[in-house]
Amino acid sequence: MIISFVLDGEARTLEVDGGARAVDILRESCGVTAPKEGCGTGECGACTVLVDGVPRLSCLMLAAQLDGRAVITAQGLASDGPHPVQEALADLGGVQCGYCTPGIAVTAAEFLERHPDPTREEIREALSGNLCRCTGYHKIVDAVEDAAKRLGSGCGRDE
């Protein structure tokens, strides 16, 4: 089947197998490798992308489900320069091997839109679907907390 969608701001039309997974289409056919695969069963969150603004696990989606949607990956989130949450993850040490980071960045960015002034507990809950094996989460939580301040203080990327 032929699907059309907007990937990180760019219109894409391609022919896909009806059974193809979204994560494979994004990575292999579109060459956008920010969504990572860590489990293939929706446990780790590394493949998270925003589909029409909502965090979705691209390993559990069919490519067909992307048709007519707008998809934002961590690469797209940084298209006009790093998103404040990406800046904060980098500055505060929320990044180690970096494999889970793209999924965390988009999850956190969307979360902060809904919760501009979160507690650490709320941040931990929001990230509970994104596994990280390197950082112990402490600095990731620090970064999301800091990103909330950056966004709230108006020093975000819209400035």
Add this chain to the structure above:
Amino acid sequence: MPSVQTIGSRSRRFDAMDKACGRERFASDEYPEGMLWAGALRAGVPHGVIRGMDTARAKAMPGVVAVLTAEDVPGENRQGFIHWDMPVLCGDKVRHAGDAVALVVAETREVLSEALASIILDIESLPVVDGLDAALAPDAPRVHDLETGNILKEATLRKGDACEALTHCAVIVEETFFTPQQAHCFLETENGTARMDEDGTLHMTVSTQAPFRDRFEIGRALGLPPNRLHLTAPYLGGGFGGKDGATVQCLLALAAMHAGGRPVKMWWSREESLLAGYKRHAARMHFRLGAEADGTLTALVCDLDYDTGAYAHLGVEIMALGLEHASGPYRVEHLEANGRCVYTNNPVAGAFRGFGVAQVCFAFEGVMDRLAAKLDMDPLELRAKNALRPGDRNGVGVGMISSTGMKECLAGLRGHPFWQSRDQWVREAPPLTRRGVGIAAVHNGMGYGRGLADSAVAKVRLTEEGRFRVYNSVSDMGQGNSPTFVQMACEILQQDESLMELVQPDTERSHPSGSSSAGRTTYTYGNALIKACEAMRDKLLHRAAMVLMVDDASVLELVPGAVRHAVTGQELPLAALVGMLHPDDRFCIGEAMMPVTQDVPEGGEAFRLGFPHLIFPYAAHLARVEVDELTGNVSVSDYVAFTDGGRVLNPQNFEQQVQGAVAQGLGYALWEDCFAEGGRLLTTDLSNYVIPGAGDLPDIESHAVETEEQSGPFGMKGIGEVGMNGPLPAVASALLRMGLPMTRAPFTPERILAAFDGDNS
């Protein structure tokens, strides 16, 4: 961010922004043009004889390029780099359910999985050796045909006469402890791509901790000359020891040899990774510790059994570290440590952060706590009283002539508010909740140890554009060695980070520098890099002296992008200087080797490689733990770690390493267990093999105790491993003080509820 990243300053990692923005390319992100997919058929049976295999249907499938079995493997068909007993493809016998028996190369993943499913495998099952007891039984079936039964290696380390000394002790405590197999669960599973070019050179990009050593392992297994193997190792999506040694490498190389020059990709699924990847050794540890009435430790006798699974991998070396660390970071006059490394039909065990030490920490801290209780002593004071100090000899007799900050770590804990307020915190427990505050003192030998040259060769180049390129040759699995290398180069060359470039390991561009393992990565390569950068600095100043017509280079200094005359302020841009240098003159190489101890403990001759160690990082950990009396659920409310890793080069990296290790250690303490029944793994994916998520862990406080390690780059020691060793004993210590003397990890609600009923089995 500071422009010149000085050593000791908290600064953003060189690689952080690319990773945060999803731009970093891992091995798994490679999809070369025209590539094929390779996959292995796994035995599915933990122990058996292969009677036959019908691959005709798979071979006939459109889109299948090759179907390979043991007969197609050239060379020795044995993997491993010290004890090479693991077939690339099994031909006659399978020893665990994850053994590879056939390899398929296909045009697409769909065809690959259909072809694998169509292979008919006839395996006659053999009785399964499903654990230590089964393996050590007198009539146990043999996993390998060894005269020693299933014992791969048996060894004893002795100092003094521990058995005799125990008879004179005022007090003796005794206990047996059990630890599970733990999975590394790096987020990026084992993978790589490979292509054999026309002249027979095999190019591979692999998620590997040891690209240089891989050449020898692949070469021997497949009969290829190592110099025809070209490996590149981009950033790994985690490793923790699980990518130290061949994972996909030999299978992938074999696939590429049958792919007609096309590139091939192999990427294990999470299920395959759990089934076929390496694990931390499950262990059984019986400890008897004796002390004087004042708490002075006198003698330790212990028996350690490590379940190495179906193949040796690094089992012997891991057991050696267990024995070496069995008496903890303490002075013990008499030691007898007996170890057995045992084959079973369980998944293959191998290297994992805390390499054999994470297990024994549970045991020696467990008996320390029991001793404190028996003597009615403060557990922290008992530890402090016996803690190794500079100049002491450790449990196996090695003199502590390197930095030794165990007492300082404990002193940090002693003054911490969570320790000071422990009684009050316990008293204030909510209804139906038990509280306890536990501590642990741990250490972990750094480097390969005696008998295995721990060396590195670093290279730095001045590029055509007048920038500096560091050729890293020890993989960065996330721990941050490569950004630290940039930081070191920035400091010595006085350059802005924006003028630095970083190359990840490539066997054709960088130089052999060992594996990324053993807490030695930044230490050893860092020492080499310091020499390379200092040579580069001196070279550039001398060359600039000629250009600037000064006869004394000491009046010159490097500044960002230029050489500067300190007196006149005149600057010569590096971009201009580089044009005057011959290309062969634009790089510098430095070499370093880690010092080893000259003390050779009794019994150590059993271990030709990797024993004993000279340099140890130390740590003291504290956990505030709550137990729900209704559900048995254990939660860690607060966690504090004091770590002696020598001088801290970047506090941010230091804290990351400690916090990440503690998180992995808390997983080990509370949830993680590769549960196999009859040799069949029941924890098959991340839904039933549970690693901690953000909501499961507390904030983790990290404090550095900065001793100066004279031999280390800028005074540092490696802390990659030591943080892993504290959480299990610290949580156990808290539970013991709540009346729950747990001896088997992880501390699941079922085990806690059983312990409420007095059952700790």
